[in-house]
Amino acid sequence: HEFDLELENTGYLEVDSERLEVQKASIMLGVSIAMADGTLDKSEGNEIKTWIKGIIDSTPKSEQQNVKETLNQALEDAFNDAKSGKIDIAVVCQSIKDIGSKADKFDLVELCLDVMAADGEADKEELKQISQIAKMIGVDYEEIKKMKDKRLIKLDPNATSNASPEETLGIDPEWDKQKINAH
Numbered sequence: 001h002e003f004d005l006e007l008e009n010t011g012y013l014e015v016d017s018e019r020l021e022v023q024k025a026s027i028m029l030g031v032s033i034a035m036a037d038g039t040l041d042k043s044e045g046n047e048i049k050t051w052i053k054g055i056i057d058s059t060p061k062s063e064q065q066n067v068k069e070t071l072n073q074a075l076e077d078a079f080n081d082a083k084s085g086k087i088d089i090a091v092v093c094q095s096i097k098d099i100g101s102k103a104d105k106f107d108l109v110e111l112c113l114d115v116m117a118a119d120g121e122a123d124k125e126e127l128k129q130i131s132q133i134a135k136m137i138g139v140d141y142e143e144i145k146k147m148k149d150k151r152l153i154k155l156d157p158n159a160t161s162n163a164s165p166e167e168t169l170g171i172d173p174e175w176d177k178q179k180i181n182a183h
Helices: 012-037 042-057 061-083 089-099 102-118 124-137 141-152 165-169 177-182
Strands: none
Touching: 012 042, 012 061, 012 089, 012 102, 012 124, 042 061, 042 102, 089 102, 089 124, 102 124, 102 141, 124 141
């Protein structure tokens, strides 16, 4: 007997390559968050490097060198693209939305929040980008808010002065008064 079978979901062989693509895109967005205020603070860069190291350490030994080279190159490319203004957040997010698992998406948001908090400041551009990224990849705002609050509480209150109270509290300017009050 002969038959054709078309599978809608990726198989285990494709998962690793897709996950690596999502991780490269996540690095791109992490660098974008770090550069949102115009500079890449050393602590923000170290946060991204620590995230990359965690991925490499959890990769099977036979693949570690390849993953390390790929992600380090992604970091270098992301930094160069961010410096020259070539990162299109919408395009990067669309690729993550299309192939990323829910876990990958939350891992991305965690990276962005950790990068945002790394320098001890919550810049309003960083908060704005994180909100946009979460919306574009299809992550629920309430879940993001909980993760964001954990980072904001550790920051110096004086360091967040360039963000409005609404931005710091995660209030969308398009909300009506009733939703703002409930929030």
